[in-house]
Amino acid sequence: SQTIHQWPATLVQPVGSPLSLECTVEGTSNPNLYWYRQAAGRGLQLLFYSVGIGQISSEVPQNLSASRPQDRQFILSSKKLLLSDSGFYLCALRDRVAGTGELFFGEGSRLTVL
Amino acid sequence: GENVEQHPSTLSVQEGDSAVIKCTYSDSASNYFPWYKQELGKRPQLIIDIRSNVGEKKDQRIAVTLNKTAKHFSLHITETQPEDSAVYFCAARPTSGTYKYIFGTGTRLKVLA
Numbered sequence: 001s002q003t004i005h006q007w008p009a010t011l012v013q014p015v016g017s018p019l020s021l022e023c024t025v026e027g028t029s030n031p032n033l034y035w036y037r038q039a040a041g042r043g044l045q046l047l048f049y050s051v052g053i054g055q056i057s058s059e060v061p062q063n064l065s066a067s068r069p070q071d072r073q074f075i076l077s078s079k080k081l082l083l084s085d086s087g088f089y090l091c092a093l094r095d096r097v098a099g100t101g102e103l104f105f106g107e108g109s110r111l112t113v114l
Numbered sequence: 115g116e117n118v119e120q121h122p123s124t125l126s127v128q129e130g131d132s133a134v135i136k137c138t139y140s141d142s143a144s145n146y147f148p149w150y151k152q153e154l155g156k157r158p159q160l161i162i163d164i165r166s167n168v169g170e171k172k173d174q175r176i177a178v179t180l181n182k183t184a185k186h187f188s189l190h191i192t193e194t195q196p197e198d199s200a201v202y203f204c205a206a207r208p209t210s211g212t213y214k215y216i217f218g219t220g221t222r223l224k225v226l227a
Contacts, residue, residue: 032213043120043219044158044203051213059214090157094213101146101165101207103215105157 002027002098004106006091012112019064019078021109023091026072032094033074034103035066039087050074086113116141116208120218127194128226135221137204138186146207147187148215149178153200161202162189194225 003026013019025031035047046059048066056066063082067075074091091106117140127133139147145166150158164171164178164187171178175194180187191198204218 044217046214046216049214101163102148102160105159107157
């Protein structure tokens with residue numbers, strides 16, 4: 001079965017500092033990968049998704065970027081964090097091999113920007 | 115762009131009563147509608163889903179109905195239990211050649227013992 005690893009699990013960063021969140025996947029190949037953000041008490045906002053290595057689609061123009069250097073690795077980055085970047089970041093995958101349509105989520109990374 | 119609206123934002127029911135959460139979607143080409151449950155501080159997990167060629171699906175105490183004409187779908191939980199308390203999200207997957215999933219804003223369900 002699929003496994004999603006996200007790290008770090010929690011971090012506190014000052015405004016203006018850089019960010020790197022990493023997501024790695026096991027148990028499948030060539031998955032669709034997604035980054036969602038959940039602000040406190042809010043819904044799931046789609047930030048980026050990827051259908052293959054080096055292929056990134058951005059849903060929300062902002063100071064965040066994503067990269068997929070390997071099939072099972074998805075990275076969320078920022079050069080300068082804003083207060084509004086605080087939230088719960090969830091990496092998710094859709095298993096193309098299984099073909100069920102289900103999104104599997106990682107445990108999430110909780111970011112606080114001060 | 116694609117949009118999914120979800121109501122209500124909060125819902126309190128007595129244990130044993132039923133709970134209904136409703137969602138509407140904007141993209142008529144959407145063909146897959148999952149529901150996720152998120153317990154406090156944890157990741158969302160799929161509880162039930164329905165495809166556009168089906169009008170209703172049941173799994174024990176949980177059911178989902180889909181009205182394609184009206185572009186809305188609903189989650190029904192019967193005989194609610196305290197462990198059903200969580201945030202529930204609906205989602206729709208547009209079929210515009212992409213693979214993104216658009217989520218509703220969530221419903222916080224509280225089941226009162």
